[in-house]
Amino acid sequence: MTVTEQTKTNSTSLSPGASSFTPHLDNIYKYWIPSTPIASPMPLKLHGLGTLLLPLRLWLGDELLWSVGPRGPRVGRRTFIKGPCEPTELAAMEFVATHTSIPIPKVINTYRLYGGELYIEMEYIPAMDLEEAWSGGLLTEEQKEGIVKELAGYVGQMRKLDPPEREFVGSVDQKSCLDYRVGFFAFGPFREHEKFHDFLRRNLAIEHSTASFGRLTHADLCMRNILVKDGKVRAIIDWEFGGWYPEYWEYTKAHYGQFNIPDWYERLGSIMGKYDDELTAERILWKRCDLPGEPI
Numbered sequence: 001m002t003v004t005e006q007t008k009t010n011s012t013s014l015s016p017g018a019s020s021f022t023p024h025l026d027n028i029y030k031y032w033i034p035s036t037p038i039a040s041p042m043p044l045k046l047h048g049l050g051t052l053l054l055p056l057r058l059w060l061g062d063e064l065l066w067s068v069g070p071r072g073p074r075v076g077r078r079t080f081i082k083g084p085c086e087p088t089e090l091a092a093m094e095f096v097a098t099h100t101s102i103p104i105p106k107v108i109n110t111y112r113l114y115g116g117e118l119y120i121e122m123e124y125i126p127a128m129d130l131e132e133a134w135s136g137g138l139l140t141e142e143q144k145e146g147i148v149k150e151l152a153g154y155v156g157q158m159r160k161l162d163p164p165e166r167e168f169v170g171s172v173d174q175k176s177c178l179d180y181r182v183g184f185f186a187f188g189p190f191r192e193h194e195k196f197h198d199f200l201r202r203n204l205a206i207e208h209s210t211a212s213f214g215r216l217t218h219a220d221l222c223m224r225n226i227l228v229k230d231g232k233v234r235a236i237i238d239w240e241f242g243g244w245y246p247e248y249w250e251y252t253k254a255h256y257g258q259f260n261i262p263d264w265y266e267r268l269g270s271i272m273g274k275y276d277d278e279l280t281a282e283r284i285l286w287k288r289c290d291l292p293g294e295p296i
Contacts, residue, residue, distance in 0.1 A: 092242030183293025
């Protein structure tokens with residue numbers, strides 16, 4: 001009898017009276033199949049047995065628990081594993097956790113599979129995203145204003161941190177960064193905003209901004225990446241685009257892929273400042289030169 005045949009004959013019951021399931025090895029092995037290796041590997045916190053058991057834990061999470069949206073499966077009551085992840089996300093989370101009091105999921109462990117793919121085991125936050133709460137009428141006006149003030153405080157903390165150089169654009173650890181507004185490949189780093197803007201514009205004669213400082217930026221601070229509960233911000237998630245950018249970038253990126261929730265966008269200026277000239281320039285580029293980091 002082969003291993004696969006033996007596995008198929010040994011079904012395991014979920015609970016008394018529940019239908020049985022068969023742990024197909026193909027479903028477990030799929031987690032070992034590498035996709036695109038991640039560049040710039042970072043030191044990981046756990047190796048050996050933890051990495052060997054990761055595919056089984058991912059499969060069990062899929063089968064017995066449930067996924068946290070598209071981010072990955074729950075592997076316990078208070079933990080889930082997200083992946084494959086970009087190294088920029090891990091670097092940004094560790095930097096933010098060290099230098100600010102912004103609520104983010106706690107990183108518990110990190111793993112790298114044989115194809116080079118990075119997985120992050122992190123704290124599961126039992127909350128709903130702000131888009132669902134806001135558009136679903138689950139927040140009072142007072143709670144909305146309170147959330148806006150909380151977010152303004154968190155953005156303020158990020159802006160108080162000094163970049164490695166005044167106009168540096170790149171990841172928090174001074175490497176290449178990633179942003180799907182630019183493309184699906186890593187880009188940079190840049191030492192000057194002018195060179196970053198030239199990269200964004202290609203040959204289009206559009207003026208972005210005069211002089212500005214580089215600021216620590218989430219770069220995807222949209223409603224779905226803000227988790228709330230009981231009218232309070234519980235976590236800001238999905239930091240893979242996080243890095244150092246011109247100070248207007250948080251504001252313009254918050255409008256990228258805009259939803260029809262006007263009273264949210266009216267409040268963005270209170271959270272991160274208004275940069276309407278830069279937003280106008282960006283909107284032109286979104287139409288005429290979207291994804292400038294992609295090969296021509």
